[in-house]
Amino acid sequence: MSLNASVLAVHLMPSSFLNGDTNGSPTNPFIENGYASTAFQMICSALVMIMIPAVGLLYGSFAEKKNVLTILQISMLTYAVVCLQYMLIGFSLSFSERSSLFLGDMYHFAFMNVDWTALTLTAPALPGIVFALYQMQFAAITVALCFGSVIERVRVVPCIVFAAVWTTLIYDPIVFWTWSARGFLRNLACPSDALLANSPCQIGAIDFAGGGMQPFSVLHSLLSPY
Amino acid sequence: MNFAATALLWFGWFGFNAGSALGATPRAAHAGVLTTVTASAGALTWVALDYWHTGKLSTNAFSAGAIAGLVGITPASGYVPVWSSILIGAITATCCFHGVKLKVRFRYDDATDSFGIHGIGGFVGSILTAVFASKAVAKLDATVIEGGPLMDGRFEVVLYNIVTAIIILCYSYLGTFAILTCLELFAPVGLKFRISEEEELEGQDLYELGESVDSLASSIHAQRQQMIASKLPFTSHGHQSSVFKSANAAAAGSIKQSNDFIELQEVAQE
Numbered sequence: 001m002s003l004n005a006s007v008l009a010v011h012l013m014p015s016s017f018l019n020g021d022t023n024g025s026p027t028n029p030f031i032e033n034g035y036a037s038t039a040f041q042m043i044c045s046a047l048v049m050i051m052i053p054a055v056g057l058l059y060g061s062f063a064e065k066k067n068v069l070t071i072l073q074i075s076m077l078t079y080a081v082v083c084l085q086y087m088l089i090g091f092s093l094s095f096s097e098r099s100s101l102f103l104g105d106m107y108h109f110a111f112m113n114v115d116w117t118a119l120t121l122t123a124p125a126l127p128g129i130v131f132a133l134y135q136m137q138f139a140a141i142t143v144a145l146c147f148g149s150v151i152e153r154v155r156v157v158p159c160i161v162f163a164a165v166w167t168t169l170i171y172d173p174i175v176f177w178t179w180s181a182r183g184f185l186r187n188l189a190c191p192s193d194a195l196l197a198n199s200p201c202q203i204g205a206i207d208f209a210g211g212g213m214q215p216f217s218v219l220h221s222l223l224s225p226y
Numbered sequence: 227m228n229f230a231a232t233a234l235l236w237f238g239w240f241g242f243n244a245g246s247a248l249g250a251t252p253r254a255a256h257a258g259v260l261t262t263v264t265a266s267a268g269a270l271t272w273v274a275l276d277y278w279h280t281g282k283l284s285t286n287a288f289s290a291g292a293i294a295g296l297v298g299i300t301p302a303s304g305y306v307p308v309w310s311s312i313l314i315g316a317i318t319a320t321c322c323f324h325g326v327k328l329k330v331r332f333r334y335d336d337a338t339d340s341f342g343i344h345g346i347g348g349f350v351g352s353i354l355t356a357v358f359a360s361k362a363v364a365k366l367d368a369t370v371i372e373g374g375p376l377m378d379g380r381f382e383v384v385l386y387n388i389v390t391a392i393i394i395l396c397y398s399y400l401g402t403f404a405i406l407t408c409l410e411l412f413a414p415v416g417l418k419f420r421i422s423e424e425e426e427l428e429g430q431d432l433y434e435l436g437e438s439v440d441s442l443a444s445s446i447h448a449q450r451q452q453m454i455a456s457k458l459p460f461t462s463h464g465h466q467s468s469v470f471k472s473a474n475a476a477a478a479g480s481i482k483q484s485n486d487f488i489e490l491q492e493v494a495q496e
Contacts, residue, residue, distance in 0.1 A: 040250035047241020054234035058289075061228035062338045066429025068439055125249035134245055141242070148340030155425075156434050158417045162409060170401045174394055185390045189382070203372060205390035206359055206383060207352065208257065208304035209246035 037125045041134050048137040052079045055144045059151045067152045074156055075144045078163040082140040085164050087111055090139055091132050093168070094175040097121050101184040101191060103173055108132075121181030121200065139175075143167050178207050232289035236265055239296045243303040253366035257303035260311045261296065267315025268295020275323050290343060294322040297347035302355035304369075307377065310358040314351065321350045349391055356387035 056075030060068040082090070088110050096104030097119055108114055116127045123131040143163045147154070177183040181200050184191055188204030243261045247254035272291025276284055298318030299311060306314065326342030329335070336342065359374035372380045409417055421430065431438040 037249040037251075040254065041245060041248070044241035044245025047238045048245065049238075051235055051238035051242065054231050054238060057227055058231035058235065058293075059338050061231060064429070065439055066431055068431065069435055069437060070430035073435060123248040125251075131248065134248075138242075145340075145344060148338045148344065149336040151337050152426075152430070153335075153337070153421060154419050155421050156430075158409060158419045161417060162405065162419075165405050165409070166402065169405060170398050174397065178390065178394075185386075185393065188386045188389065205386040206305055206355060206371060207301045207387075207390070208355070209243045209300045 038127060038130050041126055041130045045130075045134045045137045048134070048141055049079075051141050052076070052144045055141065055148075059148055063152050070156060071147075071151050074147060074151075074159050077156070077160050078143050078147070079140045081160055081164050082143050082167050083136055085167055086136045086139045090167060090172050091135060093172040094139075095119060095122055095131075095135065095180050097181055099176075099182065101182060101187075102176070104176055104180065119181075122179070135175075139167055139171055142171055178205060228289050229285055232292055236262070236292060236296065239265070239300075243300060247304055247367060249367060251367035253304050253363070253369070256308070256363060256366055259308060260299050260303045260306070263308065264299035264311040264315035264318075265292045265295040267312045268292055268298065268319035271295075271316045271319035272323055275320065290322070290326075290339070291319045294319045294343050294347045297322075297344055298351035298354065300348070301352050302358065304366075305355055305360065305363055305371070305374075306358035307360050307363055310354075314354050314358070317354060318347050318350050322347050349395075352387050352391045353384065356384040359383055 052075055053072070056072040059075075060071045063071055089106070091111065091114065092106050092108035093104045096107045098107050099105045111129070111132060114128045114132050116129065118124050118126055119128055119131060126134075143166065146163070146166065147159060177185040179186065181202070184204075186202055186204045187200050190201040190203060239261050240258050244254040244258040247257055269288045269291035272294065273283060273287045276282070276287035295315040295318060298314050302311075302314060322343050325346035326339045329339070329342065334341075356374050358376055359371065360377035361371060361373040362377070364371045372378065372383055374383050375381050406419070410419065413419075421433075425433040429438065
Protein backbone atom coordinates (compact mmCIF):
# COMPACT_ATOMS: atom_id res chain seq x y z
CA MET A 1 0.00 0.00 0.00
CA SER A 2 2.70 2.41 1.03
CA LEU A 3 4.69 1.42 -2.02
CA ASN A 4 1.77 2.24 -4.30
CA ALA A 5 1.30 5.56 -2.62
CA SER A 6 4.91 6.54 -3.06
CA VAL A 7 4.89 5.50 -6.72
CA LEU A 8 1.78 7.61 -7.25
CA ALA A 9 3.35 10.53 -5.45
CA VAL A 10 6.37 10.45 -7.72
CA HIS A 11 4.12 10.46 -10.76
CA LEU A 12 2.14 13.44 -9.52
CA MET A 13 5.17 15.53 -8.74
CA PRO A 14 6.21 18.15 -11.24
CA SER A 15 9.42 17.27 -12.99
CA SER A 16 11.12 20.31 -11.44
CA PHE A 17 10.81 18.59 -8.04
CA LEU A 18 12.89 15.68 -9.23
CA ASN A 19 15.58 18.09 -10.31
CA GLY A 20 15.74 19.37 -6.71
CA ASP A 21 13.94 22.56 -7.83
CA THR A 22 10.96 22.56 -5.45
CA ASN A 23 7.85 24.49 -6.32
CA GLY A 24 7.41 26.95 -3.44
CA SER A 25 10.88 26.68 -1.97
CA PRO A 26 12.29 29.89 -0.47
CA THR A 27 13.99 30.74 -3.74
CA ASN A 28 11.25 29.74 -6.18
CA PRO A 29 7.73 31.13 -6.15
CA PHE A 30 4.73 28.86 -6.76
CA ILE A 31 4.11 28.27 -10.42
CA GLU A 32 0.47 27.97 -11.35
CA ASN A 33 -0.51 25.45 -13.98
CA GLY A 34 -3.94 25.49 -15.58
CA TYR A 35 -6.89 27.33 -14.10
CA ALA A 36 -6.30 27.24 -10.34
CA SER A 37 -7.01 30.94 -9.85
CA THR A 38 -10.15 30.81 -11.94
CA ALA A 39 -11.60 27.96 -9.89
CA PHE A 40 -10.55 29.57 -6.64
CA GLN A 41 -12.17 32.85 -7.58
CA MET A 42 -15.46 31.21 -8.51
CA ILE A 43 -15.60 29.44 -5.15
CA CYS A 44 -14.88 32.75 -3.45
CA SER A 45 -17.73 34.36 -5.40
CA ALA A 46 -20.11 31.75 -4.03
CA LEU A 47 -18.77 32.30 -0.50
CA VAL A 48 -19.39 36.03 -0.76
CA MET A 49 -22.87 35.39 -2.12
CA ILE A 50 -23.81 33.34 0.96
CA MET A 51 -22.98 36.38 3.08
CA ILE A 52 -25.98 38.23 1.69
CA PRO A 53 -28.72 36.05 3.23
CA ALA A 54 -26.42 35.87 6.28
CA VAL A 55 -26.57 39.65 6.58
CA GLY A 56 -30.35 39.42 6.29
CA LEU A 57 -30.39 36.85 9.09
CA LEU A 58 -28.07 38.93 11.23
CA TYR A 59 -30.20 42.06 10.93
CA GLY A 60 -33.33 39.94 11.30
CA SER A 61 -32.07 38.69 14.63
CA PHE A 62 -32.25 42.24 15.96
CA ALA A 63 -35.82 42.76 14.76
CA GLU A 64 -39.25 41.95 16.09
CA LYS A 65 -40.72 38.70 14.87
CA LYS A 66 -43.38 40.49 12.83
CA ASN A 67 -40.73 42.23 10.66
CA VAL A 68 -38.23 39.44 10.08
CA LEU A 69 -39.38 38.26 6.64
CA THR A 70 -39.29 41.83 5.32
CA ILE A 71 -35.64 42.14 6.27
CA LEU A 72 -34.74 38.86 4.55
CA GLN A 73 -36.75 39.97 1.53
CA ILE A 74 -34.96 43.34 1.38
CA SER A 75 -31.55 41.65 1.42
CA MET A 76 -32.43 39.27 -1.42
CA LEU A 77 -34.31 41.83 -3.54
CA THR A 78 -31.36 44.16 -3.22
CA TYR A 79 -29.06 41.37 -4.33
CA ALA A 80 -31.09 40.78 -7.48
CA VAL A 81 -31.28 44.47 -8.32
CA VAL A 82 -27.59 45.10 -7.79
CA CYS A 83 -26.60 42.07 -9.89
CA LEU A 84 -28.52 43.48 -12.84
CA GLN A 85 -27.20 46.99 -12.27
CA TYR A 86 -23.63 45.70 -12.03
CA MET A 87 -23.95 43.67 -15.19
CA LEU A 88 -25.36 46.62 -17.14
CA ILE A 89 -23.27 49.59 -16.01
CA GLY A 90 -21.70 49.01 -12.60
CA PHE A 91 -18.71 46.94 -13.66
CA SER A 92 -17.83 49.34 -16.41
CA LEU A 93 -18.07 52.35 -14.11
CA SER A 94 -15.89 50.77 -11.46
CA PHE A 95 -13.22 48.91 -13.40
CA SER A 96 -12.90 50.14 -16.96
CA GLU A 97 -9.21 50.62 -17.67
CA ARG A 98 -9.64 53.10 -20.51
CA SER A 99 -10.60 56.06 -18.41
CA SER A 100 -9.82 59.05 -16.23
CA LEU A 101 -8.83 59.21 -12.56
CA PHE A 102 -12.33 59.44 -11.21
CA LEU A 103 -14.77 57.16 -13.01
CA GLY A 104 -14.81 54.35 -15.54
CA ASP A 105 -16.28 54.80 -19.00
CA MET A 106 -18.84 52.60 -20.78
CA TYR A 107 -16.31 50.27 -22.38
CA HIS A 108 -17.76 47.28 -20.50
CA PHE A 109 -21.43 48.28 -20.81
CA ALA A 110 -23.57 45.13 -20.31
CA PHE A 111 -20.37 43.06 -19.90
CA MET A 112 -19.21 43.86 -23.41
CA ASN A 113 -15.51 43.03 -23.84
CA VAL A 114 -15.65 40.99 -20.63
CA ASP A 115 -14.42 37.58 -21.68
CA TRP A 116 -11.45 35.29 -21.25
CA THR A 117 -9.00 38.16 -21.55
CA ALA A 118 -7.75 39.61 -18.28
CA LEU A 119 -8.01 43.20 -17.15
CA THR A 120 -4.26 43.35 -17.30
CA LEU A 121 -3.67 46.26 -14.93
CA THR A 122 -6.26 45.27 -12.33
CA ALA A 123 -6.47 41.46 -12.15
CA PRO A 124 -3.83 39.92 -14.40
CA ALA A 125 -4.31 36.35 -13.10
CA LEU A 126 -8.01 36.06 -13.94
CA PRO A 127 -10.21 35.95 -17.02
CA GLY A 128 -12.23 39.17 -17.10
CA ILE A 129 -15.51 37.35 -16.76
CA VAL A 130 -14.48 35.65 -13.49
CA PHE A 131 -13.22 38.90 -12.07
CA ALA A 132 -16.52 40.55 -13.02
CA LEU A 133 -18.53 37.80 -11.30
CA TYR A 134 -16.54 38.23 -8.10
CA GLN A 135 -16.88 42.00 -8.09
CA MET A 136 -20.61 41.67 -8.71
CA GLN A 137 -20.98 39.72 -5.47
CA PHE A 138 -18.92 42.35 -3.70
CA ALA A 139 -21.18 45.16 -4.87
CA ALA A 140 -24.23 43.22 -3.75
CA ILE A 141 -22.95 42.46 -0.24
CA THR A 142 -21.97 46.10 0.27
CA VAL A 143 -25.43 47.34 -0.57
CA ALA A 144 -27.04 44.65 1.60
CA LEU A 145 -24.91 45.76 4.57
CA CYS A 146 -26.08 49.29 3.95
CA PHE A 147 -29.52 48.77 5.46
CA GLY A 148 -28.29 47.69 8.88
CA SER A 149 -29.24 50.75 10.82
CA VAL A 150 -32.61 51.37 9.18
CA ILE A 151 -34.34 48.01 9.41
CA GLU A 152 -37.90 48.09 10.74
CA ARG A 153 -38.08 51.75 9.80
CA VAL A 154 -38.16 51.79 6.00
CA ARG A 155 -40.48 50.43 3.37
CA VAL A 156 -39.38 47.81 0.85
CA VAL A 157 -39.91 49.54 -2.50
CA PRO A 158 -37.94 52.71 -1.72
CA CYS A 159 -35.12 50.49 -0.45
CA ILE A 160 -34.89 48.78 -3.82
CA VAL A 161 -34.83 52.08 -5.69
CA PHE A 162 -32.28 53.43 -3.25
CA ALA A 163 -30.07 50.36 -3.72
CA ALA A 164 -29.98 50.82 -7.50
CA VAL A 165 -29.19 54.54 -7.28
CA TRP A 166 -26.75 54.26 -4.40
CA THR A 167 -24.65 51.53 -5.96
CA THR A 168 -24.35 53.56 -9.16
CA LEU A 169 -23.57 56.95 -7.65
CA ILE A 170 -21.68 56.09 -4.47
CA TYR A 171 -20.30 52.54 -4.54
CA ASP A 172 -19.01 52.40 -8.10
CA PRO A 173 -16.99 55.65 -7.97
CA ILE A 174 -15.45 54.73 -4.60
CA VAL A 175 -14.44 51.32 -5.94
CA PHE A 176 -12.92 52.99 -8.96
CA TRP A 177 -10.88 55.35 -6.77
CA THR A 178 -9.52 52.71 -4.42
CA TRP A 179 -9.21 49.49 -6.44
CA SER A 180 -9.16 50.26 -10.10
CA ALA A 181 -5.76 50.53 -11.75
CA ARG A 182 -6.10 54.25 -12.38
CA GLY A 183 -8.10 55.35 -9.35
CA PHE A 184 -6.74 58.53 -7.77
CA LEU A 185 -6.78 57.24 -4.17
CA ARG A 186 -4.78 54.20 -5.16
CA ASN A 187 -2.28 56.45 -6.91
CA LEU A 188 -2.16 59.27 -4.37
CA ALA A 189 1.60 59.62 -4.66
CA CYS A 190 1.60 60.04 -8.43
CA PRO A 191 -1.73 61.16 -9.87
CA SER A 192 -0.14 62.37 -13.09
CA ASP A 193 1.37 58.94 -13.81
CA ALA A 194 -1.94 57.21 -13.28
CA LEU A 195 -3.37 58.60 -16.49
CA LEU A 196 -0.54 57.35 -18.68
CA ALA A 197 -1.31 54.35 -20.79
CA ASN A 198 0.77 51.53 -19.44
CA SER A 199 1.95 51.82 -15.88
CA PRO A 200 0.13 53.61 -13.08
CA CYS A 201 2.54 53.65 -10.12
CA GLN A 202 -0.08 52.37 -7.66
CA ILE A 203 1.55 53.96 -4.65
CA GLY A 204 -1.15 55.36 -2.44
CA ALA A 205 -3.77 54.18 -0.04
CA ILE A 206 -3.78 50.43 0.56
CA ASP A 207 -7.06 48.63 1.07
CA PHE A 208 -7.06 44.88 0.53
CA ALA A 209 -10.73 43.92 0.69
CA GLY A 210 -12.62 47.13 1.09
CA GLY A 211 -12.51 48.32 4.70
CA GLY A 212 -12.75 51.85 3.41
CA MET A 213 -16.19 51.08 2.01
CA GLN A 214 -17.69 50.66 5.43
CA PRO A 215 -18.68 54.22 6.36
CA PHE A 216 -21.96 53.79 4.46
CA SER A 217 -23.49 52.60 7.68
CA VAL A 218 -24.22 56.15 8.75
CA LEU A 219 -27.33 55.76 6.61
CA HIS A 220 -29.73 56.13 9.45
CA SER A 221 -28.40 59.35 10.84
CA LEU A 222 -29.05 60.73 7.37
CA LEU A 223 -32.51 59.30 7.15
CA SER A 224 -33.68 60.76 10.43
CA PRO A 225 -34.96 64.05 8.96
CA TYR A 226 -37.52 62.14 6.90
CA MET B 227 -30.54 33.21 14.41
CA ASN B 228 -27.83 35.65 15.38
CA PHE B 229 -25.50 32.72 15.88
CA ALA B 230 -26.33 31.13 12.52
CA ALA B 231 -25.86 34.48 10.82
CA THR B 232 -22.47 35.02 12.41
CA ALA B 233 -21.37 31.52 11.47
CA LEU B 234 -22.42 32.06 7.84
CA LEU B 235 -20.76 35.46 7.72
CA TRP B 236 -17.52 34.09 9.13
CA PHE B 237 -17.65 31.30 6.54
CA GLY B 238 -18.34 33.72 3.72
CA TRP B 239 -15.67 36.13 4.86
CA PHE B 240 -13.01 33.64 3.79
CA GLY B 241 -14.22 34.23 0.27
CA PHE B 242 -14.34 37.95 0.86
CA ASN B 243 -10.77 38.36 2.08
CA ALA B 244 -8.93 35.48 0.44
CA GLY B 245 -10.71 36.16 -2.84
CA SER B 246 -9.48 39.74 -2.81
CA ALA B 247 -6.03 38.42 -3.65
CA LEU B 248 -7.59 37.89 -7.12
CA GLY B 249 -5.79 34.62 -7.65
CA ALA B 250 -4.97 31.33 -5.93
CA THR B 251 -1.74 32.65 -4.43
CA PRO B 252 0.05 32.28 -1.09
CA ARG B 253 -1.21 35.77 -0.33
CA ALA B 254 -4.79 34.48 -0.55
CA ALA B 255 -3.98 31.77 1.98
CA HIS B 256 -2.35 34.39 4.19
CA ALA B 257 -5.53 36.48 4.04
CA GLY B 258 -7.63 33.45 4.96
CA VAL B 259 -5.51 32.74 8.03
CA LEU B 260 -5.68 36.35 9.15
CA THR B 261 -9.45 36.35 8.69
CA THR B 262 -10.13 33.58 11.13
CA VAL B 263 -7.42 34.50 13.64
CA THR B 264 -8.62 38.09 13.86
CA ALA B 265 -12.26 37.09 14.18
CA SER B 266 -11.32 34.80 17.06
CA ALA B 267 -9.26 37.49 18.76
CA GLY B 268 -12.09 40.01 18.32
CA ALA B 269 -14.71 37.62 19.67
CA LEU B 270 -12.64 36.72 22.74
CA THR B 271 -11.90 40.38 23.44
CA TRP B 272 -15.54 41.39 23.21
CA VAL B 273 -16.73 38.47 25.34
CA ALA B 274 -14.09 39.30 27.97
CA LEU B 275 -15.05 42.98 28.06
CA ASP B 276 -18.73 42.10 28.20
CA TYR B 277 -18.10 39.55 30.96
CA TRP B 278 -16.18 42.16 32.90
CA HIS B 279 -19.13 44.56 32.65
CA THR B 280 -22.10 42.23 33.04
CA GLY B 281 -20.79 38.95 34.45
CA LYS B 282 -22.45 36.96 31.64
CA LEU B 283 -21.00 35.10 28.65
CA SER B 284 -23.40 36.34 25.99
CA THR B 285 -23.62 34.79 22.51
CA ASN B 286 -24.52 38.22 21.18
CA ALA B 287 -21.22 39.50 22.53
CA PHE B 288 -19.40 36.71 20.72
CA SER B 289 -21.13 37.52 17.43
CA ALA B 290 -20.51 41.24 17.73
CA GLY B 291 -16.86 40.68 18.58
CA ALA B 292 -16.33 38.24 15.73
CA ILE B 293 -17.88 40.63 13.23
CA ALA B 294 -15.90 43.57 14.59
CA GLY B 295 -12.72 41.53 14.13
CA LEU B 296 -13.70 40.54 10.60
CA VAL B 297 -14.46 44.13 9.66
CA GLY B 298 -11.16 45.27 11.13
CA ILE B 299 -9.06 42.73 9.20
CA THR B 300 -10.84 43.29 5.89
CA PRO B 301 -8.63 46.11 4.59
CA ALA B 302 -5.52 44.62 6.24
CA SER B 303 -5.67 40.96 5.32
CA GLY B 304 -3.23 41.04 2.40
CA TYR B 305 -0.80 43.52 3.91
CA VAL B 306 -0.01 42.78 7.55
CA PRO B 307 2.04 40.01 9.18
CA VAL B 308 0.20 37.18 10.96
CA TRP B 309 1.17 38.15 14.52
CA SER B 310 -0.38 41.58 14.14
CA SER B 311 -3.80 40.08 13.46
CA ILE B 312 -4.29 39.34 17.17
CA LEU B 313 -3.59 42.99 17.95
CA ILE B 314 -5.88 44.18 15.15
CA GLY B 315 -8.68 41.94 16.41
CA ALA B 316 -8.28 43.07 19.99
CA ILE B 317 -7.96 46.78 19.17
CA THR B 318 -10.88 46.83 16.75
CA ALA B 319 -13.16 44.92 19.11
CA THR B 320 -12.27 47.24 21.99
CA CYS B 321 -12.93 50.35 19.90
CA CYS B 322 -16.24 48.96 18.66
CA PHE B 323 -17.25 47.83 22.14
CA HIS B 324 -16.98 51.41 23.32
CA GLY B 325 -18.16 52.75 19.96
CA VAL B 326 -21.60 51.16 20.14
CA LYS B 327 -22.26 53.12 23.31
CA LEU B 328 -21.94 56.37 21.36
CA LYS B 329 -25.50 55.99 20.19
CA VAL B 330 -26.69 56.50 23.74
CA ARG B 331 -24.38 59.47 24.18
CA PHE B 332 -25.27 61.18 20.90
CA ARG B 333 -28.83 59.87 20.72
CA TYR B 334 -28.84 58.64 17.15
CA ASP B 335 -30.90 55.68 16.15
CA ASP B 336 -29.06 52.57 14.99
CA ALA B 337 -31.09 49.39 14.98
CA THR B 338 -28.28 46.86 14.72
CA ASP B 339 -25.27 48.84 15.95
CA SER B 340 -24.28 48.94 12.32
CA PHE B 341 -22.35 52.17 12.65
CA GLY B 342 -20.74 51.12 15.91
CA ILE B 343 -19.37 47.93 14.37
CA HIS B 344 -19.01 48.50 10.62
CA GLY B 345 -18.37 52.25 10.61
CA ILE B 346 -15.94 52.45 13.49
CA GLY B 347 -14.45 49.00 12.80
CA GLY B 348 -13.81 49.89 9.15
CA PHE B 349 -12.20 53.20 10.04
CA VAL B 350 -9.95 51.72 12.75
CA GLY B 351 -9.09 48.79 10.47
CA SER B 352 -8.06 51.09 7.62
CA ILE B 353 -5.63 52.97 9.83
CA LEU B 354 -4.24 49.81 11.48
CA THR B 355 -3.69 48.40 8.00
CA ALA B 356 -1.31 51.20 7.22
CA VAL B 357 0.37 50.98 10.63
CA PHE B 358 1.20 47.27 10.32
CA ALA B 359 1.61 47.09 6.53
CA SER B 360 4.60 45.03 5.49
CA LYS B 361 6.46 44.79 2.19
CA ALA B 362 7.18 41.12 2.76
CA VAL B 363 3.50 40.14 2.96
CA ALA B 364 2.46 41.99 -0.18
CA LYS B 365 5.39 40.31 -1.92
CA LEU B 366 3.70 36.91 -1.45
CA ASP B 367 2.10 37.46 -4.84
CA ALA B 368 4.84 39.72 -6.14
CA THR B 369 2.95 42.93 -5.36
CA VAL B 370 5.26 45.81 -4.54
CA ILE B 371 4.25 48.29 -1.84
CA GLU B 372 6.18 50.79 0.23
CA GLY B 373 5.36 49.25 3.61
CA GLY B 374 4.26 50.93 6.83
CA PRO B 375 5.97 52.58 9.81
CA LEU B 376 6.36 49.54 12.07
CA MET B 377 7.63 47.01 9.57
CA ASP B 378 9.44 49.11 7.00
CA GLY B 379 9.86 52.52 8.59
CA ARG B 380 7.72 54.42 6.05
CA PHE B 381 5.07 56.80 7.31
CA GLU B 382 3.49 58.01 4.05
CA VAL B 383 1.07 55.14 3.80
CA VAL B 384 -0.57 56.04 7.12
CA LEU B 385 -1.18 59.51 5.78
CA TYR B 386 -2.57 58.13 2.51
CA ASN B 387 -4.96 55.86 4.33
CA ILE B 388 -6.21 58.57 6.69
CA VAL B 389 -6.79 60.95 3.76
CA THR B 390 -8.58 58.18 1.88
CA ALA B 391 -10.80 57.25 4.82
CA ILE B 392 -11.83 60.88 5.25
CA ILE B 393 -12.48 61.44 1.53
CA ILE B 394 -14.63 58.30 1.33
CA LEU B 395 -16.49 59.17 4.52
CA CYS B 396 -17.32 62.67 3.26
CA TYR B 397 -18.26 61.53 -0.22
CA SER B 398 -20.50 58.70 0.89
CA TYR B 399 -22.08 60.82 3.61
CA LEU B 400 -22.88 63.79 1.38
CA GLY B 401 -23.76 61.64 -1.61
CA THR B 402 -26.13 59.45 0.35
CA PHE B 403 -27.75 62.51 1.83
CA ALA B 404 -28.26 63.96 -1.65
CA ILE B 405 -29.77 60.70 -2.94
CA LEU B 406 -32.16 60.47 -0.02
CA THR B 407 -33.21 64.09 -0.51
CA CYS B 408 -33.91 63.49 -4.20
CA LEU B 409 -35.79 60.25 -3.58
CA GLU B 410 -37.90 61.97 -0.96
CA LEU B 411 -39.20 64.24 -3.72
CA PHE B 412 -40.90 61.14 -5.10
CA ALA B 413 -42.60 60.36 -1.79
CA PRO B 414 -46.06 61.29 -3.12
CA VAL B 415 -45.85 58.61 -5.81
CA GLY B 416 -45.14 55.81 -3.37
CA LEU B 417 -41.48 56.17 -2.53
CA LYS B 418 -41.95 57.36 1.02
CA PHE B 419 -39.06 55.85 2.94
CA ARG B 420 -40.32 55.77 6.46
CA ILE B 421 -43.07 53.30 7.32
CA SER B 422 -46.43 54.55 8.54
CA GLU B 423 -47.55 54.13 12.12
CA GLU B 424 -50.23 51.69 11.00
CA GLU B 425 -47.59 49.56 9.31
CA GLU B 426 -45.33 49.72 12.33
CA LEU B 427 -48.12 48.35 14.51
CA GLU B 428 -49.29 45.63 12.17
CA GLY B 429 -45.79 44.48 11.33
CA GLN B 430 -44.09 44.93 7.97
CA ASP B 431 -44.41 41.27 7.03
CA LEU B 432 -48.20 41.30 6.94
CA TYR B 433 -48.54 44.87 5.75
CA GLU B 434 -46.09 44.80 2.83
CA LEU B 435 -45.38 41.16 2.07
CA GLY B 436 -48.80 39.74 2.94
CA GLU B 437 -47.26 36.87 4.83
CA SER B 438 -45.67 36.31 8.17
CA VAL B 439 -43.51 33.82 9.97
CA ASP B 440 -46.57 32.46 11.79
CA SER B 441 -49.32 32.72 9.21
CA LEU B 442 -47.41 30.91 6.50
CA ALA B 443 -47.39 27.74 8.54
CA SER B 444 -50.76 28.20 10.22
CA SER B 445 -52.72 29.01 7.06
CA ILE B 446 -51.43 25.91 5.32
CA HIS B 447 -52.35 23.91 8.39
CA ALA B 448 -55.86 25.44 8.48
CA GLN B 449 -56.31 24.68 4.83
CA ARG B 450 -55.37 21.03 5.30
CA GLN B 451 -57.76 20.71 8.21
CA GLN B 452 -60.52 22.12 6.03
CA MET B 453 -59.73 19.72 3.24
CA ILE B 454 -59.88 16.76 5.58
CA ALA B 455 -63.06 17.94 7.35
CA SER B 456 -64.96 18.53 4.11
CA LYS B 457 -63.60 15.36 2.45
CA LEU B 458 -62.86 17.24 -0.73
CA PRO B 459 -61.05 14.93 -3.13
CA PHE B 460 -57.85 16.32 -4.65
CA THR B 461 -59.15 15.89 -8.20
CA SER B 462 -59.08 18.17 -11.14
CA HIS B 463 -62.70 18.32 -12.27
CA GLY B 464 -65.30 21.05 -11.99
CA HIS B 465 -65.58 23.58 -9.25
CA GLN B 466 -63.46 21.59 -6.86
CA SER B 467 -60.33 22.25 -8.81
CA SER B 468 -60.98 25.97 -8.72
CA VAL B 469 -61.46 25.69 -5.00
CA PHE B 470 -58.14 23.92 -4.82
CA LYS B 471 -56.47 26.72 -6.74
CA SER B 472 -57.87 29.32 -4.40
CA ALA B 473 -56.64 27.17 -1.57
CA ASN B 474 -53.12 27.48 -2.92
CA ALA B 475 -53.49 31.22 -3.20
CA ALA B 476 -54.72 31.37 0.35
CA ALA B 477 -51.82 29.35 1.59
CA ALA B 478 -49.45 31.96 0.30
CA GLY B 479 -51.48 34.74 1.87
CA SER B 480 -52.27 35.90 5.37
CA ILE B 481 -54.64 34.57 7.99
CA LYS B 482 -57.22 36.98 6.66
CA GLN B 483 -57.03 35.36 3.25
CA SER B 484 -57.28 31.89 4.71
CA ASN B 485 -60.56 32.96 6.31
CA ASP B 486 -61.78 34.04 2.90
CA PHE B 487 -60.88 30.61 1.67
CA ILE B 488 -62.95 28.91 4.34
CA GLU B 489 -65.94 30.99 3.29
CA LEU B 490 -65.27 30.17 -0.32
CA GLN B 491 -65.18 26.53 0.50
CA GLU B 492 -68.50 26.71 2.29
CA VAL B 493 -70.02 28.28 -0.82
CA ALA B 494 -68.57 25.54 -2.94
CA GLN B 495 -70.05 22.86 -0.73
CA GLU B 496 -73.51 24.36 -1.07
